Amino acid sequence: MKRMWLVGLNTFRESIRKKTLYIILIFALIVIGASKLFSFLTAEEELKMIKDVSFSAIEFFGALIAIFGALYAVSAEIERRTIYTLLTKPIRRSDFVIGKFFGVSMIIFVNFVLAAAFFIGLLIFKKSPPDIQVFKTLLLIFFELILIGSITLALSTFTSDAFNIICSFFLYIVGHLTSYGKELIERMENIVMKGLTDMLYTLVPNYENFNIRDKIVVGLDVSWSYVGWTVLYGILYMCIALYIALYFFEKREV
Amino acid sequence: MAIIETKELTKHYILGRKKIVVGLEKVNLEINQGEIFGILGPNGSGKTTCLKLLLGILFPTSGEAYIMGRPPHDIEMKQHVGFLPENPYYYDYLTGPELLWFYAGLFGLDIDTAKKRIEYLLELVELHTAKRLHLRHYSKGMLERIGLAASLINDPEILILDEPTTGLDPIGCRDTRNLLLKLKEQGKTILLSSHFLSEVERVCDRIAIFHRGYLLATGTLDGLNKQYQAENLEDLFVKTICKFDNQQNVTTGETT
Numbered sequence: 001m002k003r004m005w006l007v008g009l010n011t012f013r014e015s016i017r018k019k020t021l022y023i024i025l026i027f028a029l030i031v032i033g034a035s036k037l038f039s040f041l042t043a044e045e046e047l048k049m050i051k052d053v054s055f056s057a058i059e060f061f062g063a064l065i066a067i068f069g070a071l072y073a074v075s076a077e078i079e080r081r082t083i084y085t086l087l088t089k090p091i092r093r094s095d096f097v098i099g100k101f102f103g104v105s106m107i108i109f110v111n112f113v114l115a116a117a118f119f120i121g122l123l124i125f126k127k128s129p130p131d132i133q134v135f136k137t138l139l140l141i142f143f144e145l146i147l148i149g150s151i152t153l154a155l156s157t158f159t160s161d162a163f164n165i166i167c168s169f170f171l172y173i174v175g176h177l178t179s180y181g182k183e184l185i186e187r188m189e190n191i192v193m194k195g196l197t198d199m200l201y202t203l204v205p206n207y208e209n210f211n212i213r214d215k216i217v218v219g220l221d222v223s224w225s226y227v228g229w230t231v232l233y234g235i236l237y238m239c240i241a242l243y244i245a246l247y248f249f250e251k252r253e254v
Numbered sequence: 255m256a257i258i259e260t261k262e263l264t265k266h267y268i269l270g271r272k273k274i275v276v277g278l279e280k281v282n283l284e285i286n287q288g289e290i291f292g293i294l295g296p297n298g299s300g301k302t303t304c305l306k307l308l309l310g311i312l313f314p315t316s317g318e319a320y321i322m323g324r325p326p327h328d329i330e331m332k333q334h335v336g337f338l339p340e341n342p343y344y345y346d347y348l349t350g351p352e353l354l355w356f357y358a359g360l361f362g363l364d365i366d367t368a369k370k371r372i373e374y375l376l377e378l379v380e381l382h383t384a385k386r387l388h389l390r391h392y393s394k395g396m397l398e399r400i401g402l403a404a405s406l407i408n409d410p411e412i413l414i415l416d417e418p419t420t421g422l423d424p425i426g427c428r429d430t431r432n433l434l435l436k437l438k439e440q441g442k443t444i445l446l447s448s449h450f451l452s453e454v455e456r457v458c459d460r461i462a463i464f465h466r467g468y469l470l471a472t473g474t475l476d477g478l479n480k481q482y483q484a485e486n487l488e489d490l491f492v493k494t495i496c497k498f499d500n501q502q503n504v505t506t507g508e509t510t
Contacts (some may be wrong), residue, residue, distance in 0.1 A: 090332040251313075253311070
C-alpha cells in the first residue's frame with residue numbers, strides 16, 4: 001500500500017510541478033467567472049445561468065484534465081524510460097497501476113476542488129449560498145471525472161497516445177449520448193447493426209447518469225438514493241477499468 | 255554457487271507479421287557471488303536484452319532466469335538488487351535528494367536509514383553540492399552519477415549496471431571503476447554490460463561475449479585468451495565475433 005501511495009504521490013507531484021494542467025484549470029476558472037457577465041438578466045435567471053455554465057465548465061474542463069492527466073501518467077513513464085528504474089524496484093506491476101490511479105485521482109480532485117471552490121465563492125458573492133442539491137451535482141461530476149480518468153488510464157496500458165486520446169474523447173461524447181442511442185436502437189431494423197449498437201450501448205459507460213445539473217438548475221430535487229446508485233455505478237465501471245489496466249499492464253513489455 | 259543464473263534463456267522479437275528477430279538465443283550463464291562479471295558485445299548483441307530479462311522488464315520467449323534462486327518478477331529478490339539502466343532518464347522535476355527519497359521509500363527504508371544513506375551516496379557520487387538542482391538541469395555525467403547513487407540506495411547485494419560509464423569523462427570513469435572494485439571488496443556481486451573493452455578488462459573477474467543474441471564465449475580473461483590464442487581482450491573480442499560471423503556465413507551461404 002505504501003508503494004502505491006508513493007507512486008501516486010510522485011504522479012501528483014509531477015503534475016503540480018510541470019504546471020501543464022494549470023492552463024486547463026485557468027480556462028475553467030475564466031469560463032466560470034465569465035458566467036457573471038449575464039447580469040443583464042433577472043437575478044433568478046442570472047443565478048441559473050451561473051450554475052449552468054459553471055457546472056458545465058467544471059465537468060468539461062475536468063474531463064480534459066482527467067484525460068490528459070491519465071494519458072500522461074503512464075505513457076510518459078514508458079517514453080522517458082523511467083519505468084525501467086521503477087519496475088526493477090520491489091514493486092508489483094499492480095502497485096504501479098493502482099498507484100497511478102491514485103495519482104490521477106489526486107490531480108482530478110485538487111483541480112476539481114479549486115474550480116468548485118471558485119464556483120461556490122461566486123454563488124456566495126451573489127448572496128445565494130449553495131444548497132445540498134448543488135453539492136449533489138458536484139459530487140456526481142467528481143465521480144464522472146474519476147471514471148473518465150480511470151478509462152483513459154486503462155487504455156494507456158495497451159494503446160498508443162493518439163489512439164487513446166481519440167478513444168477517450170469518443171467514449172466521452174458517446175457516453176453523453178447514450179440516452180439518444182437507446183431510442184436509435186429501438187428504431188433500427190437491421191439486426192446486425194442493432195446488435196452492434198446495442199453492444200456499444202451496454203459497454204460504454206453512460207455519463208449522462210452523472211448529469212443532474214439540468215434538473216438542479218431549474219430547481220428540481222434529486223434524491224440521495226439516485227446519487228448513491230449513480231456513485232455505485234461509477235465505482236463499478238472504475239473497477240472494470242482498473243481490472244483491464246492491470247490485466248494488460250501485467251502482460252506488457254516496457 | 256551461482257547467484258545469477260540463466261537456463262536456455264531466449265528472447266525473440268516479432269516485427270511485423272512474419273519477421274522474427276533474435277534478441278537472445280538459448281543463453282546459459284552462471285554468475286558467482288562476489289564476482290564482477292562483464293557482458294561484452296557490439297551494439298544490438300543482446301546485452302541489454304539479457305539484463306532486462308533478468309530484471310523482469312521483458313518476458314522470455316523460452317528459458318528461465320534466476321537471481322538468488324528466485325524468478326525475475328519476485329519482489330523479495332528485488333529488495334536486494336540495484337539497477338542502473340543505460341542512458342538513465344529520471345523524473346526531471348525532482349532534485350537528486352528527492353529522487354533518492356522516492357526510491358528509498360519504494361525499498362521500504364525507514365527515515366533515519368534513508369537519510370544517512372542519501373547523505374552518504376550524494377557525497378560518494380559528488381553531487382552533494384547540487385542538492386537543490388532539478389534533474390532536468392543535470393549534465394549527462396551528473397545523471398549517470400545520480401543513477402549510480404539510486405542503484406545503491408538499498409545497499410544491494412547484487413548490482414546490475416547497463417553501460418555504467420557511458421557519458422562519463424575519464425575521471426568519472428576512473429571513479430566508477432574504483433567504486434566497483436570497492437563494492438566488490440564489500441562482497442557485492444556486480445553484473446555489468448559494456449562495449450568499453452578497457453574498462454571491462456580492468457575490473458571484471460569473468461566475462462561473456464555476446465553477438466547477434468548468441469553467447470559466444472564465457473570465462474576468465476586469461477582462460478579465454480589462451481583458448482582463442484588471443485593477445486588481449488580486443489584481440490579476443492574480434493576473433494570470437496569474426497569466427498561466429500564466418501560460421502554463420504558458411505551456414506547461410508553468404509560471402510564476405
